[in-house]
Amino acid sequence: MPTAAPRVLVADDEDDIRALVGLAVRRAGCTVATQVADGTQALIAARTDPPDLAVLDVSMPGATGLEVCTALRADPATAAVPVLLLSAGATPEDVARGLAAGADAYLAKPFSVAGLVARVRELTAGATP
Amino acid sequence: MTVLEPAPAEELTRLRAENAALRAQMQHRDDELEVATRMLQARAQTMTSVIDAVTEQSIIGTDVDGVVRVWNPGAERMLGLPRADVVRTRSITDFHLPEELAEAGGGLAALVGTAQEQGSDVRDWTYVAADGTELTVSVAVTPRTDDRGVQAGWNFVGTDMTEARATERMKDQFVSLISHELRTPLTSILGYLELLLDDPELTDEQRQYLGTVERNAQRLLRLVGDLLFTAQVDAGRFTLQPEDVDLATVVRAAEETARVVAGATGVEVSVDVPDGGLVVHGDAVRLGQACDNLVSNAVKFTPTGGRVTLALRAAWRTPEGGVVEAPQDGAVPVARLAVSDTGIGIPAGEQSQLFARFFRASTARRHAVPGVGLGLAITRAIAAAHDGTLEVSSVEGEGTTFTLTLPV
Numbered sequence: 001m002p003t004a005a006p007r008v009l010v011a012d013d014e015d016d017i018r019a020l021v022g023l024a025v026r027r028a029g030c031t032v033a034t035q036v037a038d039g040t041q042a043l044i045a046a047r048t049d050p051p052d053l054a055v056l057d058v059s060m061p062g063a064t065g066l067e068v069c070t071a072l073r074a075d076p077a078t079a080a081v082p083v084l085l086l087s088a089g090a091t092p093e094d095v096a097r098g099l100a101a102g103a104d105a106y107l108a109k110p111f112s113v114a115g116l117v118a119r120v121r122e123l124t125a126g127a128t129p
Numbered sequence: 130m131t132v133l134e135p136a137p138a139e140e141l142t143r144l145r146a147e148n149a150a151l152r153a154q155m156q157h158r159d160d161e162l163e164v165a166t167r168m169l170q171a172r173a174q175t176m177t178s179v180i181d182a183v184t185e186q187s188i189i190g191t192d193v194d195g196v197v198r199v200w201n202p203g204a205e206r207m208l209g210l211p212r213a214d215v216v217r218t219r220s221i222t223d224f225h226l227p228e229e230l231a232e233a234g235g236g237l238a239a240l241v242g243t244a245q246e247q248g249s250d251v252r253d254w255t256y257v258a259a260d261g262t263e264l265t266v267s268v269a270v271t272p273r274t275d276d277r278g279v280q281a282g283w284n285f286v287g288t289d290m291t292e293a294r295a296t297e298r299m300k301d302q303f304v305s306l307i308s309h310e311l312r313t314p315l316t317s318i319l320g321y322l323e324l325l326l327d328d329p330e331l332t333d334e335q336r337q338y339l340g341t342v343e344r345n346a347q348r349l350l351r352l353v354g355d356l357l358f359t360a361q362v363d364a365g366r367f368t369l370q371p372e373d374v375d376l377a378t379v380v381r382a383a384e385e386t387a388r389v390v391a392g393a394t395g396v397e398v399s400v401d402v403p404d405g406g407l408v409v410h411g412d413a414v415r416l417g418q419a420c421d422n423l424v425s426n427a428v429k430f431t432p433t434g435g436r437v438t439l440a441l442r443a444a445w446r447t448p449e450g451g452v453v454e455a456p457q458d459g460a461v462p463v464a465r466l467a468v469s470d471t472g473i474g475i476p477a478g479e480q481s482q483l484f485a486r487f488f489r490a491s492t493a494r495r496h497a498v499p500g501v502g503l504g505l506a507i508t509r510a511i512a513a514a515h516d517g518t519l520e521v522s523s524v525e526g527e528g529t530t531f532t533l534t535l536p537v
Contacts, residue, residue, distance in 0.1 A: 014313055014316075014317070016317040016321075017313065017316055017317055017320075020316070020317060020320040020321065020324075023324065059309060088308060088309040088312035088313055088316075089305075089309075090312075090354070090357075091357075091361070092368065092370055093366075093368070109312045109313065109315075109316040110312060110315045110316040110318075110319045110320065110350060111316065111320070112319075112320075112323060113320050113323045113324060114323070
């Protein structure tokens with residue numbers, strides 16, 4: 001019986017970047033379970049059907065990626081979902097804020113697609129189908 | 130019974146002379162007193178007129194309990210109350226935002242604590258004017274003593290910074306907005322380019338075109354990074370992540386980065402670093418950025434056939450600020466990187482402006498060397514943040530040497 005690919009939630013308000021992240025997710029051998037354009041939708045989607053990984057943009061309408069990450073960590077049903085934050089903020093303080101919100105990884109935009117693929121593989125390595 | 134005998138004539142003469150001398154002395158003292166009084170009045174008048182002439186800054190003098198004794202026209206204008214309504218009846222604390230004062234410990238002590246300990250204090254406080262307007266004011270606090278040297282009260286000199294601080298905040302917001310708005314499309318451009326360049330079926334010509342697009346997108350990205358970094362330096366939000374960094378490795382890496390461009394333009398780059406390395410305590414990323422800036426500048430400003438030399442040496446900084454090549458009493462060890470080129474040089478009259486943001490030397494403009502004039506300002510800010518220095522020596526038409534000195 002074939003093993004199902006890890007399922008990834010992608011949230012970014014930029015259509016082009018959401019599509020680019022989707023491509024990277026598929027290159028990493030995963031499937032895009034849900035893609036949304038705002039933080040509130042991301043939170044609803046993650047709570048309704050917890051993914052194996054959430055890739056969240058930090059700057060989104062509704063709720064920021066940091067707020068979504070904090071909310072996921074606070075809910076026992078989603079506390080273990082790995083979170084990868086993407087952000088145009090590239091200062092050490094930005095990264096520290098992301099990690100303090102509970103993110104497992106933080107990639108500053110612009111990121112390399114190869115780098116994103118590697119992080120997605122790494123963060124879904126333990127995902128059980 | 131005692132009989133008073135008349136004083137002899139010479140005694141009378143002596144007494145009259147003494148009397149006259151005493152009168153003359155008294156007159157002299159009177160005159161001196163009058164002069165001193167006039168001088169004091171003139172001095173007080175000068176002081177009052179100087180204080181009264183200050184209309185753009187508030188000068189508020191209080192007694193030791195904070196009760197207002199001096200209230201200049203600047204204070205009247207800033208806080209909207211005439212002197213007569215304030216002096217001897219109001220406290221300096223009445224004009225502060227209560228929540229802010231409470232957060233700082235409350236009362237007069239919160240305002241004067243640091244000045245009491247250190248002799249003076251300058252910081253932003255929020256004043257509340259008579260009409261309720263809140264003002265961000267940079268207040269300099271100093272203790273005031275009387276003529277016997279006993280503390281008589283406090284002076285508060287305030288400059289209204291409301292507009293300046295609002296402008297700073299707007300500038301900050303603007304830079305982060307621009308940074309975000311430019312980084313986001315650049316993410317798409319660079320990401321999709323990366324995917325395209327992965328295609329093995331691309332022709333060499335297509336690959337070359339895409340390479341040009343990528344190089345220019347990277348250039349734009351560097352500019353965004355430089356602008357953001359400059360804004361952080363301005364806002365005092367530039368922080369270092371210090372660790373032990375081998376500067377020799379950083380210099381070699383900078384040479385490697387510049388090698389491609391140098392090779393393409395026919396500039397020879399040589400590196401001379403200590404075999405055992407040279408460790409400084411600093412931020413590896415920022416030091417790398419500083420070295421990259423110096424080396425890429427040197428390559429950029431050197432014509433074909435020219436030479437760029439990177440020489441890293443241990444040296445010592447003397448207490449007078451000079452740098453010597455051998456240890457001596459009182460001198461502290463430093464690392465010294467000299468980046469020399471045989472390029473177009475910088476006119477002597479322009480060298481002092483070289484580290485100002487957006488300044489471009491006339492030679493750079495004349496030779497159409499690309500750039501916006503941020504690299505050297507950033508490199509000097511990085512050097513300063515490491516307690517180091519960046520100096521230049523240059524002869525137009527012969528070449529330039531930038532020397533980065535960092536404490537080890």
